[in-house]
Amino acid sequence: MNIGELFLHPTPPPNLTGILHLGHLWNALLQDFLIRHYKSQGIPTYWGYGMDHAGISLQVKVESELKKEGLRKGDLTKEEFSKRLWAWKDIHAERIRSQYRKLNLLLPLEEEHFTLSPESQSFVVEVFKKLYRDGLIYRDERLVNWDPLLRTAISDAEVLYKQENSKLYYIKYFFEDSDSEYISIATTRPDTIFADVAIFVNPEDERYLPYVGRKVRIPLIGKAIPILTDPSIDKDFGTGAMKCTPAHDFADYELGKKHSLDIVKAYDIEGIMLSEPYEGLNKEEVKKRLVDDLGELMEVSDYVTNITYSDRSGAKVEPMLSKQWFLKSSQLAKRALELWEHSDLKITNPSRLRRYLQDMEDWCISRQLEWGIKIPVFLKGDENSLEFFEGSEPSEDVLDTWFSSSLWPQIVFKGGGMSPISLLVSGKDILFFWVSRMLFMGTYLDNHFPFQNIYLHGLVLDSKNRKMSKSLNNGIDPIELSEEFGLDVVRLFFLANTHPESNIAFSKNKLEKHSKFLHKLRNASSFIKAQNPSTSAFRVEDLNILELWILKEFVSLRDSLGSLYESLNFSFIAENISSFVWDSFCNKYLELYKLMNKGEIANTEGFLLFMWNEILKILWPLIPNFSEQSYLDLNGSALSHQKRDLGEGISLPTDIGWFLEYFNTYISIRKKLEIPWNAPLKVRIVIPNESWKEANSPLLPYLKIFNHELVELSMEASKDVVLIFSVGDIFVELFLEEEKVLRYREHIQEVKKKLISELEFLNRRLNAGDFKNMAPKELVHEVQEKIERYQKELDFYTSVYG
Template sequence: MLDKAFDPASLEARLYAASEASGAFSADPARNAAPFTIVIPPPNVTGSLHIGHALNNTLQDVLVRYRRMQGRDALWMPGTDHAGIATQMVVERLIGTEGQTRKGMGREAFLKRIWDWKAESGGTITRQLRRLGASLDWPRERFTMDEGLSKAVIEVFVRLHKEGLIYRDTRLVNWDPVFQTAISDLEVESREQKGHIWTLRYPVEGQPGRFIEVATTRPETMLGDTAIAVHPEDARFADLVGQRAVLPLTGRLIPIVADDYSDPEKGTGAVKITPAHDFNDYGVGRRHDLPMPSVLDAEARIWLDEIAGDLRAVEGVADPDFVRGLAGQDRFVARKAILAELERLELLVKAEPHTNMVPHGDRSGVPIEPRLTLQWYCDAATLAKPAIAVVETGKTEFVPKQWENTFFAWMRDIQPWCISRQLWWGHRIPCWYGPEGSLFVERDEAAAMAAARAQFGRDVELTRDEDVLDTWFSSALWPFSTLGWPENTAELAKHYPTDVLVTGFDIIFFWVARMMMMGIHFMGEVPFRHVVIHGLVRDEKGAKMSKSKGNVLDPLELIDANGADAVRFTLCALASPGRDIKLSKSRMEGYRAFATKLWNAARFCEMNGIVAQPGWDPATATTPLARWILDGANAATAEAGAALDAFRFDDYAAALYRFTWNSFCDWFVEFAKPVLYGPDGAEKDEVRGAAQHVLGVILRLLHPVMPFVTEELWTQLGYGGEASLIRAAWPEATPVREAEAARAELDGVVRLISEVRAVRAEVNVPPSIKTKLLVQGAAPETMARAGRWIDAIQRLARVTEIETLEGTAPAGVVQAVVGEATLMLPLADVIDLGAERARLMKARGVAALEITKIEKKFGNAEFMAKAKEEVIEENRERLENFTAEIARLDAALGRIAN
């Protein structure tokens, strides 16, 4: 017997362990079944489950369980990413508490320590994914630094280098001064920061007393200025183009150039150009062939080596000794000293408060520096062309389709990909350096030695490159490296290309595009056929979740409070294509109530002798009630399958919620009670048969999103043994005789009862009061149907009798129209209709006033310009809600007869 109350905590771990132990999660390449494959976006090995992971993995699990039930050989590939900078940071902090440093330990000892940490503490998130119910193929779990994947990384690097698609170059990169490495754009977090814009005067060469003014937020980088840029059509500076200015403090002469980058409408219209310390300035420097001296070192301290020979004294403008005194100072300390000196020299015009977005390292938390360094690059533009083509031709499709525009925008303007990092943890670059600037990119040291011997005719000393590869490089190979490439494995032959990638929009460029580039290049085939993009999970007001705001929802706490099924169903139900998710605890609690509703309905069935009846044939059903619920199950099956085929997770959840809660748990159970409570006989047997059949369909349809409660009910009610629902077949429509007639019959009764209930609720009729129901203009069949279901109508609509009304309606009725019939409830002696009308009018007035307020905000240009996105979205939703409320109140007012 099922427990009286549904308690997720008592069954989730047991059920998950049973399913995993049964092998139900595992694919079998030897099995004669069509493959279905998803690779998990590998979470960082340092990570723990956050709400974004919960959403992403829930959607993947729904698809995998659905296709598994359809008989596909489903492989959901698990694994984790070594997360270069994040993992190195974790372990550096750990050894720091022990009084050690990375450099003090040495590279080999430090890497051993990271591997030890990974073995002890690196599996947190995989354990948490089990709590979520993720049915990953755990025996196949991979790690981006494991032996097989490392082999794939080296193979790809060597091949691309030999093809000329990997090379070394000196370019500007995002530089983290704390970790002293290049970082990707995704590891850069822009933060709002209050500061100043300083306007500086640069003397014009040969024109005493004439200056050109520039505005800057980075005065400390002026030591590396190599030009001043003005717009070609800016008449104010037309005579200065081609002239030179004196760079304050250093005395260096720099050209004044014409370039479209300068905006005449911003600042002074002239901008200082520091190519080695600004990405936009770097572009100007390339266009005008400017020198690019670096004036900050790896730790963002003043570094003068590249400008020391250019320092010259200029009275009232430049003092080499002052500049030399800046050497080794932190950038922000130097900024203060430089501003003070410029003020002393009367070259500082003004300082204005200014708030701007400053890029920070997301791990170090300090402002990053654009820095000119020698790095390894991948020719992304060449690799991008085939990836663009497969999306253009539809071979790979984005869902929703509008994300293809984002993909194209990035890919058609793609820049060389910096793939090297100045870290110790990661795939070390397989390059060895020899005499005379030679380098040898090979699969191992022996091959590099052999290549060097062939070049020099003797053994020479080689030194391996110290750098490691960008984490995105190894994860770009994920769809085929995890399947065993470069070996020809059975998994690779069957499961590549994969079917679907489910991911967030923020890594379309960093991960999705790069997997496409690498997959097409090395496998000759796209890595996946569909890319399903989901939104961000935000708080209930639409604000981005952050610890500083205190609005973060921890999925593990939500699971503890509501059960994994409720968490999963909520995320699925809210996952509308192209929209972010507004998540609240109240929504989660509501869907926990849904799981409880299903449990209680199943318990009701069990208590009334409704358990699995293998072999029961729905085609034998003769009663309208049985045929109606069987037909409804067919419709729900079709709707759920179509939604999942189209990746409409919200529609899938909505269809099942509607059918399970409304059609089965409410209406069917209520209609069935008189039969089930009555004498034994053919009608009771048929109701029981239909009930057990439909409940079995519901459990199978819900299983992909609610695996725990459905598996428990499946087993307890005798549909199958332990861990068998996960292998059960996805439902198919069953023949139902005279389904249309049954649908008309029961849907008509449901509409009638629902309208009467709605009327009573709108005018506040107490549940304890029963009233007569007057019906006017009804067709004979409508009245006959009401007669056949009079017991249910009386019980569920709280009416005493149904009476046909001829002529004029009596005073004091509240009415509704259902089909051709007008329903009337005589309520004059029950409630004060005048007071109800006044109450409804007052509520309408409140709603109308709120609409006016919101529309006034939307008509305010200043509000629309300054309001945060989530505030605008919240007001838009409030406007929709109040508009709908007025429509509801108008309908209610229209029901009350004058």
């Protein structure tokens, strides 16, 4: 990701239909994490924040509230209903702001943008006019998803499919020239036969080839329609013959266009029959009468099929021929694809975006609602003569919410002519409906993509991998979760589990290890405070070898984070920082620090507090609450991101790896065998050669801090009864009573079992499928390193203890 002087980031606007959920929380935390990092690096940042007016979703909520009062929208004047809409908006906008405040984000809440603000509406209207004048917006009568309850067109995203038990109706169509010959067709919509324009069969279906070209009569009305062929007809469905009703079925609509057939409507937009003999009846009444009137002309069987429902009102969706406004998205998407060939746009899943842009169809951008941006045209004379309004009342239709959302970067950053924004972080589920549209609208307005980089994360599922929903009662309030576990724990969980487009199966149990990490940090902070640490300045050259080691480890980590942030490798950042702080600093350095305090090795004045402050700085984007509080407690001031120049590289006089491993193993054995720390042990170290002693001479004095007596350094093993463990190139012999050695041997057998089990798991993982080719190189390398290390340890224990 190429970060310039200014890191710009528009937050995906939440809808004003409820409260923030875990998906919103995840998305906001990722953005806040990045914003904090770049701020800490001294890079100016701007986090574009705002809300979406939610169009149909919000209007449905308000109408539901009216229903509770025994009212309908039609019972109110337009002005009264508008007040209700804006009142809902104000209440829920403040509720969302309140949630954001509790999440302690760096969102500039005082600079809120809104897709229905006067400024936003004005900009969107101007874009509509430009698109219209450029021939990219048109009005046409086409088949759309129609919500009969809300009386508006809805998008594919607002349609739900539910598998239900239904009926399949077999209806006889007699030939035009015969009262005895007929073709039987199967349909789930007998009530639309009055809008039939043809019967289709498969050209390879030999049963019907003799009838192709002949005509049949529609039952009850006697209208003659032709028998035609098309390879799309499924020979095995029903009878293999299908009625074609372009005005009331999407597949039939495409078939009708392909064969240049007329389009006849059976129902109007209110769902009322237009044809005799049932003119004026609704759909359910027509179906009931039709079953009785067809009599022997029809048979009925049980059938399971997908029924379409409106996600907004719950009504059954009706394919409806309706005059709507359309955007030539296919042309705009083509422009975006052409630009992509010469652009360095980076996105998590380029193949999926490319497929969406390639398959883009024209977009129905009009909705028959009160809540939204009015389409800025009015009819002049006949309905084919359109003009932009200038001070006159516009069309009653409003724009689809996604239309104004597709202009979100321009709304946030004040119109066209803008430079590409550094990054967009979004859920993968709205790549088509939001992200792809922002891209082609951006290329249209500015001739370049609005973003340099797009990162798509997954969805938050429950522990059973189900989407969270009210119907399943498995939703979790992000504020309640944060109050229960602490904001920092929740942040750590999401950041550690963020992988491109990967879903998170959420369970509260998974937060436990992050709670333990925060507990570890609090203990470390309390210990450091108890030392009354000095704030004295120090010189790097005056540091002891252990201080040099932890400083070098820290600098190495800090320097590696830059590339991880650039590549948006959230989980690796969280893992690397946590691992360093927990293992290297707390478990090794702080424990060694305590031993040095008791021994003869001096700790450098001012270094401990300096080191902890530097750690808090890299922890800040991850866990800002703890970082700020700990820094304040220890320094008496707000956290500062000022960096200290530590010179060109930090070198150690010798390799310290064996010493740290020695420390871990030695301490572990003492604890396992319950040997008090004040009970000194005799230790003998078997070294590979004399040169080892010389190379490691700077470290040998530090062995004194372990409260043991170093009997000798030798190149020959002892014949006494001892406990042996290996560290790098050396063997360590502990002189113990035989009973303790036997106990340790039993412990080693358990260790071996665990090593064998872990090696089996790691080898299976390494050799599974395309793991070596598909997994990140860092992960493959990590698994290989673990296998090598565990195998070496197992071989040693086997050779020594059997």
